[in-house]
Amino acid sequence: MTRSTIHDVARVANVSLSTVDRVLNGRNSVRQSTREKVEEAVRSLGYVRNTAAANLSRQRRTRFVFLLPGGANSFMRNLEDAVVSYAKPLIAEGVDVVVRTVPAFDGAALSRELNALDTDALDGVAFVAVDAPEVRDAVQMLRRKDLPVVTLVSDLPPDLRAHFIGIDNIWAGRTAGRLLGRFCGATPGKIAVVAGALMMQDHAARYAGFRQVLTEDFPHLEPLPPIEARDDAQLAEGRLTDLLASTDGIVGIYSLGAGNRGVVAALKTIRSVPPVVVHELTEHSRDWLLKGEIDAVIRQDPAREARSAVRTLLALSLGKHLNKDENRVGIEIFLRDNLP
Structure with missing residues (x-):
């Protein structure tokens, strides 16, 4: 038999x-x-x-896959480097972490990558989520196979994934609103907003939090509908330049995604630059702060996110207790005066 x-x-x-x-x-x-x-x-x-x-x-190696947006987004490249750096010493402990890039904001491409994962050879996956129907379907398939799924930076509905690693983006948007409300003072006017794409939950949540604070505490400031520039510097520059040229009364600018090199380039087309708040501390945003070209940066630490994501996947794959507080990612605010 x-x-x-x-x-x-x-x-x-x-x-x-x-x-x-x-x-x-x-x-x-x-x-x-x-x-x-x-x-x-x-x-x-x-x-x-x-x-x-x-x-x-039991002696087999533990394998995780990270799917991160490709392209020139400095924050994502810093996050990729942080994942690779944190995972490198784990190789000796039997843990392999593979990082792959997918086109940014492309739900179809992300879903293809998720559907192609060999769940028999993997112990978990982490990815920056695009909240699209095909991505939700792919994640549901992975969860039915009990593969630990962790979203990173941008989330999906909580019932789809096992855990989210990233900042509270509503709070981040509210923080930006508070900063610009203070920077702009009592002068009434409009706030230009540059986003990547509102199909990303992190971008949509930041804009929602931003609007909340302006409505509640700074009603004299009007947030304009976001320019969606897909984190592309050239698109951001062109669309923001057009907006600044065609719209009177802009007294502040909030860039809630990437593509900030284009945002700063667009500011050079106007005589008087209003207060500017952006996200993510990179070599570029550090330089702009020091030169006074922007006023504040809201940061999430890519090294902490990488470390937390790998630790979370390890805990989930082994059925161990997950310390959510230990893996929490906080919001940091940097001005030119407190740069690390």
Whole structure:
């Protein structure tokens, strides 16, 4: 009689090999309904564990994939470098982290990458989410296979992913609103807003928080509809230049995404530059602060996000307790006077 294998258990339970492995090794990262399906498959097949094979299985390497937006976005390149740097010493401990780039703001491209993941060979995935229907469908498929899914920087609805690593973007937008409200003083006017794309939850949430504060505490300031420049410096420069030339009464500028090199270039087309708040501390925004070309930077630490994401995936894949406070990412405000 042919002896049943772990592959048979995975096929009958309709789950991945890694899920069967987690159930057989008593890890807590598997949903109860999935655990019961695996246990029922084990019983129906009369599966008996091969102890030697199980020991070998426990020695297998842990593998994670990070999917990050490609392109010239300085923050994303800093985040990519931070993930690679943090993961490098983990290789000796049996943990492999692969970073791949996908086109920014492209839900179809991201969903293709997620659908192509070999869940039998992976222990978790982290990615910057595009909130599009095809991405939600791909994530639901991964969760049905009990692959730990972590969103990074930009989120999805909480019921889809296991955990989110990033700042509270409503708070970040409110912070920007408070800064510009103070910088602009009592002068009434309009605030120009430059975004990447509002299909990204982080950008939409920042704009919502920004509007909240202006409505509540600075009603004399009117936030204009965001220019969506897809974090592209050339697009940002052209569209903001047109807005500044065609709109009277702009007394402040909030850039809530990337493409800030284009924003600063557009400011050179006007005589009197209003207060400017941007996101992410890079070599460029540091230089603009020092030169007085912008007034404040709202930062999320890419090194902390990289560290928290890898630690979170490790905890989820091993069924260990997840310390959410330890992995929390806070908001930092930098002026020219407190640059690190």
